[in-house]
Amino acid sequence: MDQPKPYRELPTRLSHGCFGCGSENPHGLRMIFHTDEKSVFSEIVIPDHMVGWKNFAHGGILSTILDEIMGWSAIYLTKNLVLTKSIAVDFLRPVPVGTTLRAEGRISKVRSDREVAMEGFLLNSNGIVHARGKGVFALFKIDAAMKFGIADEKELRELERVFNL
Numbered sequence: 257m258d259q260p261k262p263y264r265e266l267p268t269r270l271s272h273g274c275f276g277c278g279s280e281n282p283h284g285l286r287m288i289f290h291t292d293e294k295s296v297f298s299e300i301v302i303p304d305h306m307v308g309w310k311n312f313a314h315g316g317i318l319s320t321i322l323d324e325i326m327g328w329s330a331i332y333l334t335k336n337l338v339l340t341k342s343i344a345v346d347f348l349r350p351v352p353v354g355t356t357l358r359a360e361g362r363i364s365k366v367r368s369d370r371e372v373a374m375e376g377f378l379l380n381s382n383g384i385v386h387a388r389g390k391g392v393f394a395l396f397k398i399d400a401a402m403k404f405g406i407a408d409e410k411e412l413r414e415l416e417r418v419f420n421l
C-alpha cells in the first residue's frame with residue numbers, strides 16, 4: 257500500500273493573473289506550492305526568456321520567486337493575507353536557466369498580528385543554496401484585505417474558504 261506523502265499541494269491554483277502563481281497569466285512563472293506544515297516549497301524551471309547574462313537567470317526573476325515563496329509561506333503559515341513591505345536578496349551563485357530549482361519559505365519571526373518576517377531560499381537539485389531572501393510582510397485579515405483592494409470579494413472569500421483564514 258502507498259504511504260501517505262509527508263507533504264501536500266496548497267490549493268493556490270485559483271484562476272487569477274498573478275505573475276508568480278496565476279494559472280491564467282501566460283507570461284508568468286505559474287508557480288505551484290507544497291507544504292510540510294513547517295515550510296512552503298515549490299519546484300520551478302526558469303524559462304529561457306527570463307535570462308539575464310548568457311544562460312544565467314535574471315536576478316529580478318530570482319527575487320520575484322523569493323517574494324512569491326515567502327508570500328505564500330506567510331499566507332499559509334500565519335493564516336492571513338499579505339502584502340510585501342520589503343525584501344532583501346543575496347545572490348550567492350548564478351542560476352542557469354532551464355535547471356530545476358527548489359524555492360523554500362518559512363517564518364523567521366511573527367512580529368505582531370500585522371507583521372511577519374520571513375526567509376526564503378533557492379536551492380539546486382543537490383541542495384546548494386543559490387540565493388536567499390529576507391522579507392517583511394504586512395498581514396491582513398479578510399476585511400482589511402477587502403478594504404485595501406488586494407483582490408475582489410469573490411476571490412478573497414475563496415481564499416478564506418480554502419485556507420481557513
Ligand SMILES: CCCCCCCC(=O)SCCNC(=O)CCNC(=O)[C@H](O)C(C)(C)COP(=O)(O)OP(=O)(O)OC[C@H]1O[C@@H](n2cnc3c(N)ncnc32)[C@H](O)[C@@H]1OP(=O)(O)O
Pocket residue numbers: 274276323324325326327328331338339340341370371394395396397400
Ligand atoms: C499571492 C501571494 C504572493 C505574494 C508575493 C507578491 C506580493 C506582492 O508583490 S505585494 C506588492 C508589493 N507590495 C505593496 O504593494 C505594498 C505597498 N505598501 C503598502 O501598501 C503599505 O506600505 C502597507 C499597507 C504595507 C503599510 O502601510 P503603512 O502606511 O505603513 O501603514 P500605516 O500608516 O500604519 O496605516 C495606514 C492605514 O492602513 C491600515 N493598515 C496598515 N497595515 C494594516 C494591516 N496589516 N491590517 C489592517 N490594516 C492595516 C492602518 O490601520 C491605517 O488605516 P487608517 O488610515 O484607516 O488608520
